[in-house]
Each structure stands twice: as structure tokens, then as C-alpha cells.
Amino acid sequence: MPKTPDATRRSDRSRRAILDAALTLVGEVGYNKLTIEAIAARAGVGKQTIYRWWPSKAAVLLDASLALFGDAETEVEWTGFPDTGDLAADLKHVLRATVDQFNDEKYDAPTRALTAAGATDPELGARFTEQLLEPQLALYEERLRAAREAGRLAPDADLRLTVEMLVGPLTYRWLMRTAPLTHAYTDALVDRVLGGVLPDRQDTP
Numbered sequence: 684m685p686k687t688p689d690a691t692r693r694s695d696r697s698r699r700a701i702l703d704a705a706l707t708l709v710g711e712v713g714y715n716k717l718t719i720e721a722i723a724a725r726a727g728v729g730k731q732t733i734y735r736w737w738p739s740k741a742a743v744l745l746d747a748s749l750a751l752f753g754d755a756e757t758e759v760e761w762t763g764f765p766d767t768g769d770l771a772a773d774l775k776h777v778l779r780a781t782v783d784q785f786n787d788e789k790y791d792a793p794t795r796a797l798t799a800a801g802a803t804d805p806e807l808g809a810r811f812t813e814q815l816l817e818p819q820l821a822l823y824e825e826r827l828r829a830a831r832e833a834g835r836l837a838p839d840a841d842l843r844l845t846v847e848m849l850v851g852p853l854t855y856r857w858l859m860r861t862a863p864l865t866h867a868y869t870d871a872l873v874d875r876v877l878g879g880v881l882p883d884r885q886d887t888p
Contacts, residue, residue: 700726701733702747706793709744714796717744741800741807748793749814764822770830771873777823778853778869785857785864798858820846840880848876 704725709717717740723730737743765773784790797815801808823846830836836845852872856862 697726697728697732698736699750701728701736701743702750705740705743705747706751706789709796710788710792713792714744714799717796719743739807741797741804742810744793744796744800745807745810745814748797751790751793752815764826766826766829770826770835771877773826774823774849774873774877775866775870778849778873779866781850781853782864782866782869785853795858820850823849834882836877836880837882845876845880848879849873 701722704722705717708721708725712721719730719733719740722740722743723733726733733743737746765776767773785794797807797811801811820843824842827836827840827842827845831838831840831842849872853864853869856868857864862868
């Protein structure tokens with residue numbers, strides 16, 4: 684007796700094909716020229732299949748980006764923000780990895796497209812912030828909080844402000860292309876930012 688087709692498996696394959704198609708196409712043609720019709724054609728599905736799961740191309744691209752970054756964490760066996768006891772080294776490690784992603788075309792195009800779309804679509808921007816940005820920023824805050832509790836940051840250090848001072852300049856340089864993104868830049872950024880939030884008491888004699 685022939686096996687009954689697994690509708691769930693077929694559905695998962697279709698969703699993955701759609702997400703992969705959206706990422707590929709936005710890298711090829713850019714966000715403005717990206718269309719639901721083109722995504723459907725590249726994925727080998729009907730347009731209505733996409734509209735059954737997503738209301739717009741922006742929503743497709745957001746889910747595709749979430750899957751992309753999720754895959755990246757799986758590939759490197761992500762176990763959370765490092766805590767080696769050396770705050771500067773841990774921050775440099777993570778920011779260097781961020782630079783590597785920003786410089787990778789696979790991540791650059793969809794992230795730029797989402798950033799641009801979120802600037803003009805408040806609902807999408809809120810989802811982008813809530814689902815992609817906030818979880819990442821929370822990991823920075825958690826690591827900084829541990830350092831503050833260990834006495835390695837000033838007791839009144841504003842954790843959110845410190846995080847924004849770390850990632851804000853990096854994001855600005857990437858978004859505006861004002862200068863190359865390098866590991867040397869992130870290392871200098873970490874040293875400068877931490878220099879402003881160290882405790883008054885110095886541990887060295």
C-alpha cells in the first residue's frame with residue numbers, strides 16, 4: 684500500500700524553500716525590486732502559498748532572517764555570551780563575530796533590507812526589534828550585569844546605555860559605510876567604552 688504523503692513535511696519544505704528564495708533574491712535584486720511573485724517562482728510554489736503564511740514580502744524576509752541567524756548560531760554551536768572572567772576579551776570576541784557577519788554578503792543584504800523596511804513600516808520595525816535585536820541586546824546586558832556585580836564595572840553604570848555605546852557606532856559604520864569594519868575597530872571601541880564605565884577603585888597597585 685502506498686504511503687500517505689506527509690503534509691507537514693511537505694509544508695516545512697515549502698516554507699524553507701520560500702525563506703531561502705527570499706534571502707537569495709534580496710541579495711540579487713535588492714529589497715525594492717523584491718516581489719512575492721519572484722519569491723514564489725524561485726521557491727517553486729504558488730503565490731497564494733506565501734500569502735497563506737505571510738502578509739507581505741517584508742514579513743517573509745523577517746522570518747527568513749530569523750532562520751538565517753538561527754542557523755548561524757547552530758553552526759557555531761552557540762552556547763550563549765562568553766563569560767571567561769575577562770569582560771573586554773568577551774566583548775571583543777562577540778563584536779568581532781558581528782563584524783564578520785556584517786561583512787558577509789549572506790547576512791549583509793537581508794539585514795540592510797530589513798533595516799530599511801523597518802524604518803518606514805512601524806509594525807515590521809517593532810517585530811524586527813522584538814524578535815531579532817532585543818534578544819541579542821539582552822545577552823550583552825546580561826554579561827555586563829555579571830561584570831558589574833563582580834565589581835568590574837562602576838556600580839552606577841547604565842547597562843543599556845553601555846550596550847548602545849558598543850553596538851551603536853558599529854551599526855552606524857556598517858549602515859552608512861563611513862569606513863571599513865575591522866576587528867581592530869571593534870577592539871578599540873570596546874577599550875574606549877569600557878574605559879568610561881570602570882569602577883573608581885583601581886584593582887592595580
